[in-house]
Amino acid sequence: MSPPSEISSGIERAKELIVHSHCTVALTGAGISTPSGIPDFRSPGTGLWARGEVPRAGSIHGFAADPEGFYDWLAPLLTRILAAQPNPAHEALVSLESMGYIKVVVTQNVDMLHQRAGSERVLEVHGTLAQATCICCYAAVPGLPVLERFLADRQVPRCERCGGVMKPNVILAGEQLPALVMLEARRAARACDVMLVAGTSLPGGPASELAELASRRQAQLIVVNRAPTLFDALAAAVIHEDAAIALPAIAQGMSGRP
Numbered sequence: 001m002s003p004p005s006e007i008s009s010g011i012e013r014a015k016e017l018i019v020h021s022h023c024t025v026a027l028t029g030a031g032i033s034t035p036s037g038i039p040d041f042r043s044p045g046t047g048l049w050a051r052g053e054v055p056r057a058g059s060i061h062g063f064a065a066d067p068e069g070f071y072d073w074l075a076p077l078l079t080r081i082l083a084a085q086p087n088p089a090h091e092a093l094v095s096l097e098s099m100g101y102i103k104v105v106v107t108q109n110v111d112m113l114h115q116r117a118g119s120e121r122v123l124e125v126h127g128t129l130a131q132a133t134c135i136c137c138y139a140a141v142p143g144l145p146v147l148e149r150f151l152a153d154r155q156v157p158r159c160e161r162c163g164g165v166m167k168p169n170v171i172l173a174g175e176q177l178p179a180l181v182m183l184e185a186r187r188a189a190r191a192c193d194v195m196l197v198a199g200t201s202l203p204g205g206p207a208s209e210l211a212e213l214a215s216r217r218q219a220q221l222i223v224v225n226r227a228p229t230l231f232d233a234l235a236a237a238v239i240h241e242d243a244a245i246a247l248p249a250i251a252q253g254m255s256g257r258p
């Protein structure tokens, strides 16, 4: 993290950029949910995907070959996600949306905390736990009851229609990103004049593609992340601080769009 003077000047700069923007898009990653107790399961050395490698259980091939192994792997993360509450970072984005600045939140997270905090427009580029689909007949059902039942009885969830295995609609390694969601996310990245990137170090994947797209279109980037990111050099404001501290500080004292 940076010295306090750098953090506060970054926050002032971010406020200024957002107030003068016509369309701010937020782009969020795991770092916005770690203060809610959800581990960054893609980070090397932490959480479930230790050493930065996706275990076979967390890939679509692993899922297809061994659904039980997948659900065993998912259980500890799921327990944390279902118990988690939105934190001040999620709440600050809700304030900025209700003040008319943020038009959409694009997130790599599947934890639903943005929606639970009250964000109205959320694009989930890594899918969602809020729905589950049968891998045999493609019947789609609300995901949470399926997952809660699994945590209670530890049986692989089965389709009520055909008995096939149910898969939560999260994007596993080896799967395509959701096409329509990505289409909308790219549209938002092209349309915004400020992109507020929070809690992601942008190491490849959809987040870096979208930040790059926005930057190419002359959008100003604000980067809020504990550690340096690949986009710091391109950003108009860089704040190396916890998102749950920095985002409320940015929203504080701002009034709605006149």
Ligand SMILES: [Zn+2]
Binding pocket: 134, 135, 136, 137, 138, 139, 159, 160, 161, 162, 163, 164
């Ligand atoms: Zn089915």
